[in-house]
Amino acid sequence: MKSASNDRPPRGGATPNWDANDSAQLYGINSWGAGYFNVSDAGEVQVNVDFEGNPVAVSLMEIVRGMHDRGLHMPAVLRIRNLLDHRVQVLNTAFAKAIEDGGYRNCYRGVYPIKVNQQCHVVEEIADYGRQYNHGFEAGSKAELIIAMSQLRDSEGLIICNGYKDAEFIELGLYAVQMGIPCFFVVETLSELPIIIERSRALGIEPLIGVRIKTTVAVDGYWSQDSGDRSIFGLSTASLMRLVDELRQAEMLHCLRLLHCHLGSQIPNIRNVRSGVLEACRFYAGLVEEGAPMGHIDLGGGLAVDYEGASTNSTHSMNYRLDEYCVNIVESICETLDPLGIDHPVIISESGRATVAYSSMLLFNILNVSNSMPVTTPGELPEDCVEMLKNLDGIQARLSVQNIQECYNDAVFYRDELRELFHHGQATLRERALAENIFLEVVHRITSMLPELNRVSPELQHLQEQLSDIYYGNFSLFQSLPDIWAIDQLFPIMPIHRLDEKPGRSAILADLTCDCDGKIDRFSTPDGERNVLQLHELKQDEEYYLGVFLVGAYQETLGDLHNLFGDTNVVNVAINPDGTFEFAREFHGDSIADVLSYVEYEPKQLQENFRLVAEKAVRSGKISVAQRSRIVQAFRESLHGYTYFENH
Numbered sequence: 101m102k103s104a105s106n107d108r109p110p111r112g113g114a115t116p117n118w119d120a121n122d123s124a125q126l127y128g129i130n131s132w133g134a135g136y137f138n139v140s141d142a143g144e145v146q147v148n149v150d151f152e153g154n155p156v157a158v159s160l161m162e163i164v165r166g167m168h169d170r171g172l173h174m175p176a177v178l179r180i181r182n183l184l185d186h187r188v189q190v191l192n193t194a195f196a197k198a199i200e201d202g203g204y205r206n207c208y209r210g211v212y213p214i215k216v217n218q219q220c221h222v223v224e225e226i227a228d229y230g231r232q233y234n235h236g237f238e239a240g241s242k243a244e245l246i247i248a249m250s251q252l253r254d255s256e257g258l259i260i261c262n263g264y265k266d267a268e269f270i271e272l273g274l275y276a277v278q279m280g281i282p283c284f285f286v287v288e289t290l291s292e293l294p295i296i297i298e299r300s301r302a303l304g305i306e307p308l309i310g311v312r313i314k315t316t317v318a319v320d321g322y323w324s325q326d327s328g329d330r331s332i333f334g335l336s337t338a339s340l341m342r343l344v345d346e347l348r349q350a351e352m353l354h355c356l357r358l359l360h361c362h363l364g365s366q367i368p369n370i371r372n373v374r375s376g377v378l379e380a381c382r383f384y385a386g387l388v389e390e391g392a393p394m395g396h397i398d399l400g401g402g403l404a405v406d407y408e409g410a411s412t413n414s415t416h417s418m419n420y421r422l423d424e425y426c427v428n429i430v431e432s433i434c435e436t437l438d439p440l441g442i443d444h445p446v447i448i449s450e451s452g453r454a455t456v457a458y459s460s461m462l463l464f465n466i467l468n469v470s471n472s473m474p475v476t477t478p479g480e481l482p483e484d485c486v487e488m489l490k491n492l493d494g495i496q497a498r499l500s501v502q503n504i505q506e507c508y509n510d511a512v513f514y515r516d517e518l519r520e521l522f523h524h525g526q527a528t529l530r531e532r533a534l535a536e537n538i539f540l541e542v543v544h545r546i547t548s549m550l551p552e553l554n555r556v557s558p559e560l561q562h563l564q565e566q567l568s569d570i571y572y573g574n575f576s577l578f579q580s581l582p583d584i585w586a587i588d589q590l591f592p593i594m595p596i597h598r599l600d601e602k603p604g605r606s607a608i609l610a611d612l613t614c615d616c617d618g619k620i621d622r623f624s625t626p627d628g629e630r631n632v633l634q635l636h637e638l639k640q641d642e643e644y645y646l647g648v649f650l651v652g653a654y655q656e657t658l659g660d661l662h663n664l665f666g667d668t669n670v671v672n673v674a675i676n677p678d679g680t681f682e683f684a685r686e687f688h689g690d691s692i693a694d695v696l697s698y699v700e701y702e703p704k705q706l707q708e709n710f711r712l713v714a715e716k717a718v719r720s721g722k723i724s725v726a727q728r729s730r731i732v733q734a735f736r737e738s739l740h741g742y743t744y745f746e747n748h
């Protein structure tokens with residue numbers, strides 16, 4: 101393993117004919133970065149914050165140096181508070197503008213769906229900053245309702261309760277209503293209704309009721325199943341009618357105040373949004389006709405993030421901008437309700453991903469690189485070696501641009517034949533090693549000749565990927581980027597420094613878990629998806645840092661303890677108008693003792709067990725008392741250390 105020293109993170113050194121703009125182009129940062137991220141002339145990724153027209157930029161490497169000085173080591177999640185605030189701001193101002201421009205006669209009330217990132221300081225920040233916009237919360241469980249009720253600072257902000265609700269959940273929500281918080285129960289199944297009716301009668305508190313409908317719009321992207329007849333959420337039209345009848349019978353139809361529709365997350369196509377809203381408005385109008393007062397239309401989540409920066413309707417992108425999204429919703433509602441003379445409802449959206457994705461990034465260092473270069477250049481072959489090895493070696497002399505494919509086929513054939521001989525004991529281990537080395541030589545020469553060819557067969561095209569380096573990163577995919585594993589999510593990934601140097605290596609990334617799924621080999625680039633990422637060669641005695649961007653949504657609590665890699669360090673940074681920044685909060689990640697206790701080990705007991713093992717070794721004369729003391733001390737330090745790779 102190439103060991104990097106513990107020197108402070110470095111400053112760069114440029115390559116001729118390559119500059120920061122070339123890197124920006126290569127990694128597409130100006131597209132997916134949405135103005136929040138760019139590459140500085142010095143070749144470092146910087147984060148941009150706007151203070152009422154005064155732009156301020158801070159280099160991520162500056163922040164990494166600050167973390168290093170505070171003993172916060174890689175991997176780490178970095179959250180930029182200003183970006184979170186800005187997302188809440190743009191969401192609210194875009195709706196306000198669409199409402200004003202469209203002559204819409206009601207307001208927008210955003211709610212943040214807590215499940216998207218439940219971390220206390222994320223929720224607190226949204227509550228604090230969102231207050232000026234009456235931004236509320238969406239809760240999908242009792243735990244999230246408890247968060248919402250204790251965080252909401254403002255009685256105009258809404259709480260929307262989705263998910264299955266038992267009597268306890270409903271009582272809590274009713275108390276919120278009693279205290280003046282507009283807390284809606286969105287009915288997902290008919291079985292909830294009797295509990296709501298019974299509890300509200302028993303407590304003498306009138307509930308605010310919403311209904312979740314199933315729309316039939318088919319949505320593009322990964323979450324296409326969340327909508328349509330087969331959706332597991334929401335009421336069928338027949339059930340909706342029963343709900344209306346039951347409410348009327350209970351003399352509570354006046355409590356039905358909200359229509360809820362969630363088409364799915366990450367909707368890449370604006371046409372789906374429009375169709376969904378139009379259909380939801382029809383339901384809304386139908387319920388008004390039934391005599392429900394209504395007054396609120398909640399369009400759920402789905403506002404996408406352009407992880408690829410491609411502006412298309414592919415799964416990880418989006419073919420619309422935020423202002424278009426808002427205008428589409430406002431227009432669609434007016435279009436449907438105006439001819440019917442129905443008052444405009446309060447527009448609610450539960451945008452989670454689009455609110456929190458930008459503000460967090462995962463930073464990690466590279467520990468080691470393995471490449472497929474031949475170990476040594478084979479010199480003369482031994483006289484008495486097997487014939488097959490001589491055949492393989494003979495390819496070297498005749499390889500040319502004209503016979504590339506033929507030579508490749510031969511090389512594969514001879515290598516496989518030699519492996520076969522080895523299996524039968526007819527070639528030695530050294531002969532096999534020689535054969536594999538020569539094969540690599542040939543293949544490397546072939547790939548270097550490919551640019552001279554007019555037409556490259558898919559097989560040879562593939563070679564380049566197979567020969568790419570493996571960069572081992574100090575992180576766990578399962579803990580920090582679970583969606584890459586679970587749903588093939590693409591996130592922008594790039595080095596955060598040395599961007600004035602040309603990245604000369606093609607690589608895939610592997611994490612610290614010894615799991616074959618712990619790798620990243622799909623990357624989005626401005627030229628489409630690729631299986632390799634361009635990276636810089638490691639320098640001796642210098643750390644190399646990568647960033648995975650737009651990871652604020654869904655990654656932090658979906659992560660698991662695969663191989664017992666725990667929570668990473670987290671820092672929350674606030675950037676000031678004068679360009680300085682503060683570590684507003686810092687959290688040390690799990691220690692090994694922490695993760696072991698999650699799986700029911702008792703760290704004190706482990707320590708004691710180990711002490712007994714060491715004591716026995718002393719008694720049997722294997723170690724001295726002084727050695728025992730050192731060993732027990734090392735054990736204790738490891739137990740209380742970080743679960744990731746530490747080189748200090």
Ligand SMILES: *Cc1c(COP(=O)(O)O)cnc(C)c1O
Pocket residue numbers: 213215216238262362364365366400401402403450451452453454653
């Ligand atoms: C997950 C979820 C959301 C958040 O969706 P995003 O696409 O992240 O904005 C909103 N509402 C409901 C009901 C959800 O299940």
